Amino acid sequence: MLKNLNIWFVSSLLISLTVIIPILTVFSSFFENTTNYFDILKNTFLFEYTLNSFCLLVSVLSLTFIIGTCSAYLVSFYEFPLSNFFKWALILSFAVPPYIYAYSLTAFFENYGTAYTILKNLFGEGNYNTHIPKFDGMLGSILSISFSLFGYVYILARASFLYQSQNLIDLGKNLGFSNFRSFYSVILPSARPAIVAGLSLVAMETLAEFGAVDFFSINTLTTGIYNSWIAFDDLAFANQLSFFLLLFIFALFILENLSRKKAKYHFNSRGGFKRKEKLKLTRHKALLAFTFCFFIFFMSFLFPLSQMLYWTIKFPENLFDLKIMELFLNTIYLVFLSSIILILFSLISNYGNRVSNNKMLNIFSTLSISGYAIPGVILAVAFITFVAWFDDNIIKTLGFLSIKKIFFGSILGLVLVYFIRFYSLAFNGIKSGYEKINIYVDESAYLLGYSKRKTFMNIHIPFLRNSLLFVGILVSLEIIRELPITLILRPFNFETFATTAYISASEDLLEAAAVPSLFLILIAALFIMISSKYILRDNNE
Amino acid sequence: MSKNFFEINDVTFSIGGKNKVNDVNISIENEGDIICILGPSGIGKTTMLRTIAGLEKIKKGQIILKNKIISSSKIHLEPEKRNIALSFQENSLFPHYTVNKNIHLGVKKNSLNNKKIESKEIIKILNIESILDKYPHQISAGESQRASLARSLISQPDLLLLDEPLSNVDQSFKEDIQVALKQILKENKISTIVVTHDSYEAFYLGSKCALILDNEVKQFDDPYNVYHFPNSIQVVNFLNRGILLPAKVTGGNSLENDDLGIIKGKFIKHYPTGSKVQLLLQPEDLEHDDDSNLKLEVVDRKFRGTNFIYTLKTPSNRLIPVAVHTHHWEQHEVNEKFGIKRPIELEHIVCF
Numbered sequence: 009m010l011k012n013l014n015i016w017f018v019s020s021l022l023i024s025l026t027v028i029i030p031i032l033t034v035f036s037s038f039f040e041n042t043t044n045y046f047d048i049l050k051n052t053f054l055f056e057y058t059l060n061s062f063c064l065l066v067s068v069l070s071l072t073f074i075i076g077t078c079s080a081y082l083v084s085f086y087e088f089p090l091s092n093f094f095k096w097a098l099i100l101s102f103a104v105p106p107y108i109y110a111y112s113l114t115a116f117f118e119n120y121g122t123a124y125t126i127l128k129n130l131f132g133e134g135n136y137n138t139h140i141p142k143f144d145g146m147l148g149s150i151l152s153i154s155f156s157l158f159g160y161v162y163i164l165a166r167a168s169f170l171y172q173s174q175n176l177i178d179l180g181k182n183l184g185f186s187n188f189r190s191f192y193s194v195i196l197p198s199a200r201p202a203i204v205a206g207l208s209l210v211a212m213e214t215l216a217e218f219g220a221v222d223f224f225s226i227n228t229l230t231t232g233i234y235n236s237w238i239a240f241d242d243l244a245f246a247n248q249l250s251f252f253l254l255l256f257i258f259a260l261f262i263l264e265n266l267s268r269k270k271a272k273y274h275f276n277s278r279g280g281f282k283r284k285e286k287l288k289l290t291r292h293k294a295l296l297a298f299t300f301c302f303f304i305f306f307m308s309f310l311f312p313l314s315q316m317l318y319w320t321i322k323f324p325e326n327l328f329d330l331k332i333m334e335l336f337l338n339t340i341y342l343v344f345l346s347s348i349i350l351i352l353f354s355l356i357s358n359y360g361n362r363v364s365n366n367k368m369l370n371i372f373s374t375l376s377i378s379g380y381a382i383p384g385v386i387l388a389v390a391f392i393t394f395v396a397w398f399d400d401n402i403i404k405t406l407g408f409l410s411i412k413k414i415f416f417g418s419i420l421g422l423v424l425v426y427f428i429r430f431y432s433l434a435f436n437g438i439k440s441g442y443e444k445i446n447i448y449v450d451e452s453a454y455l456l457g458y459s460k461r462k463t464f465m466n467i468h469i470p471f472l473r474n475s476l477l478f479v480g481i482l483v484s485l486e487i488i489r490e491l492p493i494t495l496i497l498r499p500f501n502f503e504t505f506a507t508t509a510y511i512s513a514s515e516d517l518l519e520a521a522a523v524p525s526l527f528l529i530l531i532a533a534l535f536i537m538i539s540s541k542y543i544l545r546d547n548n549e
Numbered sequence: 550m551s552k553n554f555f556e557i558n559d560v561t562f563s564i565g566g567k568n569k570v571n572d573v574n575i576s577i578e579n580e581g582d583i584i585c586i587l588g589p590s591g592i593g594k595t596t597m598l599r600t601i602a603g604l605e606k607i608k609k610g611q612i613i614l615k616n617k618i619i620s621s622s623k624i625h626l627e628p629e630k631r632n633i634a635l636s637f638q639e640n641s642l643f644p645h646y647t648v649n650k651n652i653h654l655g656v657k658k659n660s661l662n663n664k665k666i667e668s669k670e671i672i673k674i675l676n677i678e679s680i681l682d683k684y685p686h687q688i689s690a691g692e693s694q695r696a697s698l699a700r701s702l703i704s705q706p707d708l709l710l711l712d713e714p715l716s717n718v719d720q721s722f723k724e725d726i727q728v729a730l731k732q733i734l735k736e737n738k739i740s741t742i743v744v745t746h747d748s749y750e751a752f753y754l755g756s757k758c759a760l761i762l763d764n765e766v767k768q769f770d771d772p773y774n775v776y777h778f779p780n781s782i783q784v785v786n787f788l789n790r791g792i793l794l795p796a797k798v799t800g801g802n803s804l805e806n807d808d809l810g811i812i813k814g815k816f817i818k819h820y821p822t823g824s825k826v827q828l829l830l831q832p833e834d835l836e837h838d839d840d841s842n843l844k845l846e847v848v849d850r851k852f853r854g855t856n857f858i859y860t861l862k863t864p865s866n867r868l869i870p871v872a873v874h875t876h877h878w879e880q881h882e883v884n885e886k887f888g889i890k891r892p893i894e895l896e897h898i899v900c901f
Binding site: 444446449452454467470 | 602631655
């Protein structure tokens with residue numbers, strides 16, 4: 009290992025270790041003593057927490073599979089009114105985090121809510137409340153999470169459908185298959201790895217979901233972790249719960265990894281690839297396809313957007329009460345600072361891995377990218393645990409001043425945990441850019457007299473420009489929507505659109521949550537529109 | 550002090566901890582000489598080039614360029630400091646630069662070098678003028694290989710390493726480029742090591758050829774000797790230009806085979822009378838003569854442009870290749886009898 013010791017190797021190693029520490033903290037907590045909260049919980053709510061998490065997971069996976077796959081199939085294989093618009097409009101659902109969807113759902117269907125107002129305006133006064141369905145509790149959580157996350161399945165399924173060879177479809181026709189039979193016996197099995205990969209992402213996000221389930225008062229393992237820390241001040245038990253959740257998530261992570269390998273194999277064997285001609289739908293078939301896609305687009309984006317817009321207009325005082333510019337600047341400040349740090353360090357780490365070609369470093373990097381699989385709540389708790397332990401056992405023993413203030417309730421601590429949480433997104437995004445640079449390119453540069461630093465600056469960075477932009481936008485989008493980490497670690501009096509919306513909603517002031525939610529959706533939608541051509545990858549970049 | 554321009558002394562070449570070619574001793578005597586490394590795929594030829602370029606390290610032996618040790622178990626001069634250019638078999642152009650920019654990135658290096666290579670001339674010779682403004686993903690594999698070759702040449706290296714430089718180039722261009730390439734290298738005194746699996750390319754370009762077989766250099770000699778005087782059965786099998794027939798030495802300049810009878814010629818190595826040997830018989834060794842009483846059955850006929858290669862079956866069921874000019878007065882079909890001129894006299898007798 010010592011012979012590989014160079015600045016790139018050391019930097020990569022340090023970055024990986026920084027990200028791994030909270031993960032190790034969660035694992036190490038398994039052996040610690042806890043308060044009697046565990047006994048209380050074991051005898052009371054643990055079964056309910058686990059059952060709720062499981063129900064939520066299965067329902068969300070089923071719904072996202074149906075919505076994501078069907079919409080991807082329609083826009084990939086058929087031409088119908090606005091099909092090209094739906095192709096990218098469906099990914100706008102990413103702009104609406106589950107907790108904002110939950111606010112919209114409640115605001116619309118609650119007693120004397122928007123639905124009631126509409127009916128009253130149409131038909132006059134009446135007792136409509138009893139007839140309006142209530143989408144709250146478990147059902148509300150399932151709908152909120154599904155409409156917010158189906159985009160993962162949609163994007164990956166669509167990418168897979170897009171590169172399915174026409175030969176495969178022709179083969180189905182040749183065997184006399186109907187369109188439906190071709191779909192389930194030829195097209196769907198071929199896209200299976202991509203769909204599974206999309207569902208794994210949905211699963212990770214669902215298990216990690218905090219805002220929506222908390223709003224609907226559904227107790228899951230994630231809210232259990234938050235409660236054991238907030239209500240019982242039991243960090244060790246919060247970590248132990250996290251450990252169980254982490255094991256489950258790691259199993260999903262491995263599944264996702266395995267399926268992605270299959271997907272790669274799929275793309276490599278594109279022999280005889282023939283681009284598909286889209287089938288033009290007419291009359292009732294076109295209308296059906298259009299209605300389905302419009303319904304999904306409406307439900308996932310237009311509905312929450314218009315609900316928030318409606319309330320913003322209806323209660324304009326909230327717009328003026330709120331320090332919009334301050335919230336905007338805070339959000340953008342966090343987004344830019346975190347994105348730049350994430351991109352810079354992920355770039356260095358990727359290059360360090362590339363030039364060092366060291367097995368140990370590879371293992372550390374692989375471990376470090378599992379941060380994305382860990383719910384934000386767990387990461388925040390693990391971070392606090394580690395800093396507290398480090399401060400008590402190392403810093404104070406050495407006689408230095410406490411470092412807790414530097415990391416708790418500070419921008420530094422917040423950005424550091426964002427870094428750990430979203431490191432895998434940035435690392436993998438840049439890695440996929442790097443995979444397009446043949447290793448011979450580096451070697452050619454060395455042979456032309458370029459040093460490692462010069463190769464990095466003059467050859468790699470210009471080539472990776474687009475990847476860096478894409479990763480930056482992706483990370484920004486995640487940070488804009490992120491809630492639990494910001495909620496736990498933000499400095500006193502430092503609010504973002506996400507935290508302001510959450511705080512208003514948790515105080516039952518949904519009208520007040522509308523303004524920050526609306527701004528959050530608009531900013532996120534703007535980022536999505538800028539990056540849509542990269543996300544959809546139509547050019548096979 | 551080494552008297553050779555470039556030397557590999559007792560080096561074992563390895564990659565990923567696995568030894569590929571052991572105890573190699575080859576050299577380039579004078580500046581501007583070209584040597585070729587020939588061998589089957591996967592034997593370690595590319596590893597040798599990568600090691601010489603400094604992209605891999607060695608644990609044993611030493612590599613010397615211009616009297617300076619550039620690799621040994623203790624010394625490893627970084628690739629960027631060697632002034633050795635390597636033209637990869639794979640596409641190694643910088644993907645975000647045009648072909649023109651890619652090629653001229655090589656120019657900056659060693660501006661003090663006394664070699665003066667005109668980039669325009671190289672671009673013209675390699676026939677890449679039309680692709681200068683294109684990006685690497687817009688050109689073919691052959692064009693990319695030629696652009697990479699141009700970049701290496703323009704960088705005016707002390708030692709140029711070419712890994713299968715024309716493997717993706719169209720056959721119609723290939724010979725022209727081989728001629729032009731050899732001329733540029735000679736005129737500019739660029740010492741070069743060419744790796745190839747094409748023996749004709751190696752024989753044309755190299756003043757010496759190293760044959761890598763069974764993890765070692767089997768023969769390092771000039772092309773004529775490698776072809777006519779292979780030093781082992783493995784070399785014969787690799788070149789695939791003849792067969793080995795059992796024979797018995799009958800005197801100082803003759804031997805006898807059960808099927809062909811007495812064969813005369815000059816032994817390149819002494820064998821005592823009566824010893825049993827394996828005689829190397831190459832397609833050019835036997836002559837067609839239908840008046841001869843030695844007639845063998847034709848089992849196959851391959852058209853090779855200027856020649857037909859007949860495969861003849863002997864009474865003891867051995868298959869012998871015989872080359873006949875395609876304009877030869879009489880052709881034979883499969884199953885016909887083919888006469889062999891007697892007495893059989895060979896220029897050199899190579900036995901094992």
